[in-house]
Amino acid sequence: MEATGSLPRTDIMKLFSACSRPLNVCAPMVRYSKLPFRELVRRYNCDIVYTPMILADVFASSNYARECEFSTNWLDDPVVIQFAASNGVDLANAAELAAPYVSGIDINCGCPQKWAxxxxxxxxxxxxxxxxxxxxxxxxxxxxxxCSIKIRIHKDLRETEEFVKRALSVGVDFITVHGRTKKQKSSEPINLDGIKLVKETSTVPVIANGDVFTKEDADELVKATGVNGTMSARGILENPALYAGHTVTPWECIETYVDLALSYGTNAFIFHHHLMYMMENVMSNAERRTFNSLTSIPSILEYLEDNYDLDISKRRRSSVLA
Incomplete structure (x- = not known):
């Protein structure tokens, strides 16, 4: 963790109660929801942003892991750190170290990968x-x-209802529900009835996750389920400006990401992949093949300068003058 001491953080529970509209949330994404991306989406109407999933036992036991997995600063607010854990001791040990720098601790109950x-x-x-x-x-x-949980639904929704009630009995503060079972593919539609059941069962705020690719998708999800907010993963990765109403990633957003990523020292792999996602719908197949073959930050910048008139130096000069 780059910050030391503690940082003033937004009270998420007050945010839920004070905001007159459903909240816009950026999902935890392995590798991708790092500090530069979190700062980017906040500029486009994202209210709450999650870190990637972090292994609680490793985070608690290794200072090196803490430095690598979680960087934050004054602008990174409100941020929820998501931990994966198999027991309460590991989770609490990690949460205690992270608490001075975050607005919330989230328990990952949804990662469907076999290793998890x-x-x-x-x-x-x-x-x-x-x-x-x-x-x-x-x-x-x-x-x-x-302390929140991010869950999936069960095939038998009665199990989901019971799961939520047990979490509520020990004071979970809010719940995010992905509207698919752990065995369903992302190509299958989300279960709106399952999400609605979680909302109706819950006495705390509920965020819905799944198939949010546009602001209209988010609005329809709220209308169908009555949730307090929506969370986007694949959609916001492809278009970080979706909650601001953009249907495709605006060029200004791409320029801003490049600037932020370079400023924070993002590695070439993540830098490249973010841009691949953001520019997926603006490149031809031939352009995509060329761009996807690039392997270094200088080669990526050169490509963007030659083909899209990217000028980071000019942008930074303009920011200073402003």
């Missing part, structure tokens, strides 16, 4: 509500920031 299930984290926890309840209870006893 093998480690008894992520979506494995959807079949172990007692462990989740213990993690919430143990963590809330040791930190004074909100």
């Amino acid at each position: 299930i093998h480690e008894k984290i992520g979506s494995h926890l959807m079949s172990d509500p007692e462990t989740v309840r213990d993690m919430i209870r143990t963590t809330k006893a040791r930190v004074d920031v909100p």
Whole structure:
């Protein structure tokens, strides 16, 4: 963690109650929801931004892991740090270290990858509500920031209802629900009834996740389920400006990302992949093949300068003068 001491942070629970509209949320995305991207989406009407999923036991035991996995600053607010854990002690140990720098601690109960299930984290926890309840209870006893869970739905929605009730019984502060089971592919439609059930069961704010690619998608999801906010993953990765109403990524947004990524020292792999996602719909197949073959930051910048008139030096001069 780059910051030291503690940072003033927005009270997320007050944000839920004070905001007159549903909140816009950027999902936790492995590798991608790092500090430069979090700063970018905030400039386009994103209210809450999550870190990537972080392994709680590694975070708690390794200073090197903390430095690599979580960087923050004064502008990174409100930020929710998402941990993957298999027990309450590991989660609480990690949460205690992160709490001075975040607005919330989130428990990942949704990652469907086989390795995560093998480690008894992520979506494995959807079949172990007692462990989740213990993690919430143990963590809330040791930190004074909100504790949330990000869940999926069960094939039998009665299990989802019971899962939510158990989390509520130990004081979970808010819930994010991905409207698919752990076995469903992202190409399958989300279960609106499942999300609506979570909202109707819950006595705390609920955020809906799944198939939010445009502002209209977010509005329709709220209308159909009554949730307090929507979360986007694939959609906001492709178009970081979607919550500002843009249907495709505006060029200004791409320029801003390049500037931020270079300023924060983003590695070439993540830098390249973010731009690949953002420019997916503006490049021809031939352009895409060429761009996707680039392997270094200088070659990427040269391509953007030659083909899209990118001029970061000019942009930075303009920012200073402004």
